[in-house]
Amino acid sequence: MRIKKSITISFLGNANYDTRVTNLTNSLKEKGIFVKVISFDWTTPNFQSVTGDTAIFKLVKKKNSLPYYFKFLITLFRELLKTNSSIYIAEDIYTLPIVTFIAKLRRAKLYYNSREFYAFLAGLRSKPKTQSVIRMLEKFFIKKVDAVLVTGEGDAEFLQNYYGIKNTVVIRNLPVSQKATEPIDFHKTLNIPTANRILLYQGVILEGRGFEPLMKAMTKVENCNLIVLGTGVFKTKYEKLAIELGIEKRLHFLGNIEQSELINYTAGADIGVSLIENISKSYYYALPNKLFEYIMAKIPVLVSDLPQMKKIVCDYNVGRFATLENKKDLENVLSEMIADKDKIEIYKRNAVEASQELNWQMEFEKVKHLFIV
Numbered sequence: 001m002r003i004k005k006s007i008t009i010s011f012l013g014n015a016n017y018d019t020r021v022t023n024l025t026n027s028l029k030e031k032g033i034f035v036k037v038i039s040f041d042w043t044t045p046n047f048q049s050v051t052g053d054t055a056i057f058k059l060v061k062k063k064n065s066l067p068y069y070f071k072f073l074i075t076l077f078r079e080l081l082k083t084n085s086s087i088y089i090a091e092d093i094y095t096l097p098i099v100t101f102i103a104k105l106r107r108a109k110l111y112y113n114s115r116e117f118y119a120f121l122a123g124l125r126s127k128p129k130t131q132s133v134i135r136m137l138e139k140f141f142i143k144k145v146d147a148v149l150v151t152g153e154g155d156a157e158f159l160q161n162y163y164g165i166k167n168t169v170v171i172r173n174l175p176v177s178q179k180a181t182e183p184i185d186f187h188k189t190l191n192i193p194t195a196n197r198i199l200l201y202q203g204v205i206l207e208g209r210g211f212e213p214l215m216k217a218m219t220k221v222e223n224c225n226l227i228v229l230g231t232g233v234f235k236t237k238y239e240k241l242a243i244e245l246g247i248e249k250r251l252h253f254l255g256n257i258e259q260s261e262l263i264n265y266t267a268g269a270d271i272g273v274s275l276i277e278n279i280s281k282s283y284y285y286a287l288p289n290k291l292f293e294y295i296m297a298k299i300p301v302l303v304s305d306l307p308q309m310k311k312i313v314c315d316y317n318v319g320r321f322a323t324l325e326n327k328k329d330l331e332n333v334l335s336e337m338i339a340d341k342d343k344i345e346i347y348k349r350n351a352v353e354a355s356q357e358l359n360w361q362m363e364f365e366k367v368k369h370l371f372i373v
Contacts (some may be wrong), residue, residue, distance in 0.1 A: 005372075006034040006035070006086050007036070007085055008038070008080065008085040008088050008089070009032070009036070009038070009091060009208055010076060010090055011037070012040055014041040014056055014093070015054055018039075019173060019259060021039070022175050023176055023364075024175075027360070027364045028371055031371070032373060033372075034053075035053065036055075036083055036085065037054040037273050038080065040056065040058075040283055041057070041058055041059065042058070042060060042061045042177055043232070056264065058303065062085065068169075070144065078100075080098060080099065080102040084296070088108070088109070088111070090111070091115070092115065092116070093116075095177065105241075105319050107293065109219070112141070112149065114142075114159060116282045117155070117285065118134050119131055119138055122229035122279045122282065123207060124282055125280060126292065130328060138163075142165060147167050148168045148169070148352045149169050150169070152172070154307045158281070169370065171365060171367050173288065174289070175263070175292055175296040175359065176360045178263055179263075179364075180266070180267035182264050183267035185268060186198050186269070190225070195223060195242070196225050196250075197224045198224070198227060198270045199269065199302075201227070201228075202262070202290050205230055206232050207237065208276065208277040209277070210273065210276060218245075218305070219246065220335050221335045223332070223338060224338055225251070225252065227247050227249050227252045229255070229265055237372075239253070267299065268298075271299060271300050271337060272294030272300070272301045272302070272319075273301070274301065274304070275305060275330075276304050276309070277324055278287070278306060278325075287308040287309060291309055291312060294318070296358070296359065297353055298357045300347065300351065301313060301318055302318075302321070304322065314356075316353075317347070317350045318347050318354055319337070320333050320337055
C-alpha cells in the first residue's frame with residue numbers, strides 16, 4: 001500500500017554532504033511528506049553504512065570500477081523495491097534508469113534532477129565512448145520523466161535545445177536562510193598570520209575547479225591563505241602542486257563539513273572562490289551552490305568569467321570575476337580584492353541584502369506545487 005504523500009530520492013553521493021538533497025528533504029518533511037533518501041558514500045574515511053529514512057550505503061571504489069558500480073546498482077534496486085512512493089526523484093544520471101523502472105512500476109511521478117550536463121562532464125573529455133553511452137542513456141530516459149529539474153536558466157535553455165524537451169523547472173542551489181552563530185576563527189585555529197586574508201573553496205575537489213590557476217596566483221599574491229572544505233580524487237595532486245609552488249603552508253585541506261556546521265566555517269573566511277574553468281559545457285553553464293553559500297555567509301565572492309556566475313555577481317554586486325585564461329587578470333583581481341577594504345565592506349553589505357532573496361525558502365515556494373500532491 002502506498003504511503004500518502006511520500007517521495008523517494010536516489011543519489012549517487014552522500015546526502016548529508018549535499019545541500020540540494022538536504023534542503024529539499026527538510027522542506028518536504030516540514031510539509032508533512034514522508035521522504036526516503038537512498039544515497040552512497042565512497043570517499044569518507046572509515047565510513048560505515050547508515051540506515052533509516054536517509055540511508056547512506058558504503059561503496060568501495062578501486063582501480064577496477066566494475067565491483068563499485070555493480071554494488072551500487074544492486075543496492076539501489078534492492079532499496080527501491082522496498083518503496084512505494086507518490087514521487088520518485090533521480091538526483092543524477094547514474095540513478096535515473098533504475099529509478100525510472102521503479103517509478104513506472106509504481107505508476108508514480110518521476111523527476112530527474114539534471115544537476116550537471118552529464119554527457120559533457122569535464123572528467124570525460126578524454127573518454128568519447130563513455131560520453132556517447134551517457135548521452136544515449138540520457139536522451140532515452142529524459143523523455144520519460146514528468147519534470148527535469150535544473151540549477152539555472154542557462155541549463156534549462158541548453159537541455160531544451162539539445163534534447164527537444166519543454167518540461168524543465170529551475171530550482172537553483174540556494175542555501176537555507178540562516179546566520180552564522182559562531183564563525184570559525186581560522187587565524188587562531190590554523191595559526192594563520194592576522195594580516196593574511198582567508199580565501200575559501202568549498203565543494204568537491206575536482207579537475208577544472210580553478211585550483212591550479214588560483215594556486216599559481218597565490219605565488220604572486222602572498223598575503224592570503226586558501227582553506228578547502230571538501231574532498232575529492234584530485235586532492236593529492238593539488239597537495240603536490242602546492243609543494244612544487246612553495247605555498248603548502250598557506251593551503252589547508254579540512255575535509256567535509258556537515259551541512260549544519262558549514263555556515264560557521266564559511267563565515268570565517270574573507271573571500272569565497274568559485275573559479276570554475278571553461279573546459280566543458282557542464283562547467284561553462286555552472287551555477288554552483290557554493291556561490292550562494294558564500295553570499296548567505298555574507299562574504300564577498302571571486303568567480304570566473306562564466307555567464308551564470310558572472311550574472312549573479314554583477315546583478316547583486318557581491319564581488320568580482322576574473323578571466324582564468326589570463327593569469328595576470330586573476331592575480332590583479334585577487335590582489336585588488338585583498339587590498340581594497342572599503343570595497344570588501346560594500347560587497348559584504350550587498351551580500352546581506354542579496355541573501356534575503358537568494359535563499360532556499362524563497363526558491364522552494366516557487367516550486368512546491370511539484371511536490372505537494
